[in-house]
Amino acid sequence: MMASQYTRSGLFPFPNSNSPLLSSPSLFLWLSFCFTTFYYYSRLATQGQRKVRCFVYCRNKSTPRTTYGFTRFLYLPSLLMEKNGKSMISKAIGHVSFVMRKCLFSILSIGPVPAHIAFIMDGNRRYAKRHALHQDSTNPGSGHRVGFKCLISTLQYCYEMGVKYVTVYAFSIDNFKRDPQEVQSLMDLMKEKIDELLTEDSVLKKFDARINFWGDLQLLSEPVRLAAKKAMDMTVHNKGPVLSVCVAYTSTNEITHAIEASVREKQENAPIEVSDLDRNMYTAGCLEPDIIIRTSGETRLSNFLLWQSDFTHLQNPNPLWPEFSLRHLVWAVLEYQNVHGYLKKRKGEIEKNK
Numbered sequence: 001m002m003a004s005q006y007t008r009s010g011l012f013p014f015p016n017s018n019s020p021l022l023s024s025p026s027l028f029l030w031l032s033f034c035f036t037t038f039y040y041y042s043r044l045a046t047q048g049q050r051k052v053r054c055f056v057y058c059r060n061k062s063t064p065r066t067t068y069g070f071t072r073f074l075y076l077p078s079l080l081m082e083k084n085g086k087s088m089i090s091k092a093i094g095h096v097s098f099v100m101r102k103c104l105f106s107i108l109s110i111g112p113v114p115a116h117i118a119f120i121m122d123g124n125r126r127y128a129k130r131h132a133l134h135q136d137s138t139n140p141g142s143g144h145r146v147g148f149k150c151l152i153s154t155l156q157y158c159y160e161m162g163v164k165y166v167t168v169y170a171f172s173i174d175n176f177k178r179d180p181q182e183v184q185s186l187m188d189l190m191k192e193k194i195d196e197l198l199t200e201d202s203v204l205k206k207f208d209a210r211i212n213f214w215g216d217l218q219l220l221s222e223p224v225r226l227a228a229k230k231a232m233d234m235t236v237h238n239k240g241p242v243l244s245v246c247v248a249y250t251s252t253n254e255i256t257h258a259i260e261a262s263v264r265e266k267q268e269n270a271p272i273e274v275s276d277l278d279r280n281m282y283t284a285g286c287l288e289p290d291i292i293i294r295t296s297g298e299t300r301l302s303n304f305l306l307w308q309s310d311f312t313h314l315q316n317p318n319p320l321w322p323e324f325s326l327r328h329l330v331w332a333v334l335e336y337q338n339v340h341g342y343l344k345k346r347k348g349e350i351e352k353n354k
C-alpha cells in the first residue's frame, strides 16, 4: 500500500520524499561530501593508524627492509608526538571527525530528527565466528564485547544528532535458554559494562544521560540486578537524553505485567482501558520508537516493543551489530525522513477515527 505512493525522482535513488532534505539535490550533494570526508577520516583514525603503528613496532621477518624504513620515516612525527598513549595527530583527527559529524547532523536536522531510536543488536556471535575471535565454551562473549563498543559509538552519534531516547534489546527472557556458561558469561559482561557506564569518562556522563533497565529484573543474577539498580539510582536526576536497556525482557511479558498491575489498580468489575495498560508499561512516559533497527538483515521483531511499535519505521540493515556504523545510522534516519510524512498522516487519521 505504501509502495504505491512512491515514485523515483531526481538525484536521490529513493521514493518520492516528504522531507525537504531529500528533495533538494544540492543538500544531498553536501551531505554526501561531508559524509565521505568524515568516513575516510574516521577510518584513518581507527584502523589505519593502528595498523601502521603495529607495523612499525612489530616488523616481522618477511617485511622488506626498505618498505619498513619508509613507513617508519613517514609515521615518525606522529609517533614522536605521542602523549598519554594517544598521538596528537589522532587527537586532531578526532576533532576533525567531530566537526564533520556536527556538519552532517545539522544538515540532517533540516528534516525531522527521530526522538526515539530502538536497536535489536543482532549478530554478535556470528561476528565472533566470522572474525575468528577467541571464543570457546569458557569465553563465549568476545563478539558481545565488540558489540558493546559499537553500542557506545552508536549512542554517541544518536545523542549528538539530538535523539532523546535510545532503547536497546540487550537480553531477552528466551536468551536464558542458551548454554548456561554463555548466559553466565553474558551476565558477567553486563555487570562489567554497567559499571563502566558509570565511570567519569563514559558516554552517559558526557551527555548527562539517564539509564533505565526494563524487564523482569528478578530473573537477573544478583550482581547484575544490583549494578542495574545502582546505575538507575545514580542517573535518575540527569537532565540529558535517556538510554533504556531491555534485559530479561520480552514484550509479551511486559504486556502480561501491565495487565496484572492494571487489574490490581482497578475496582472489582471496572473495565480495563488501553490507557491503563499504557500507564503500566515499562515504557510509560517515554515516546514510542520512531525507528527500530535490527541488524544482520533479520526481519522479525522477536518479541521487542510490540505494544509500542504500531507507527514505527522498521529498518533491517545487513551488517552484523558490531559492524553497524554511522553510515548505517544516517541511512536509517534518511529513510525515516522519507516515510515520516506518510506515518504522521496515517497516525492522524487513525487517532481522528478513535
Ligand SMILES: CC(C)=CCC/C(C)=C/CC/C(C)=C/COP(=O)(O)OP(=O)(O)O
Pocket (backbone or CB within 6 Å): 121, 122, 123, 124, 125, 126, 127, 144, 145, 147, 148, 151, 168, 169, 170, 171, 172, 175, 189, 190, 193, 194, 245
Ligand atoms: C550494559 C549493556 C547495555 C550491555 C550490552 C552488551 C551487548 C552488546 C549485548 C548484546 C546481547 C545479545 C544477546 C545480542 C544478540 O546477539 P546474539 O548473541 O544473538 O548473536 P547472533 O545473532 O550472532 O547469534
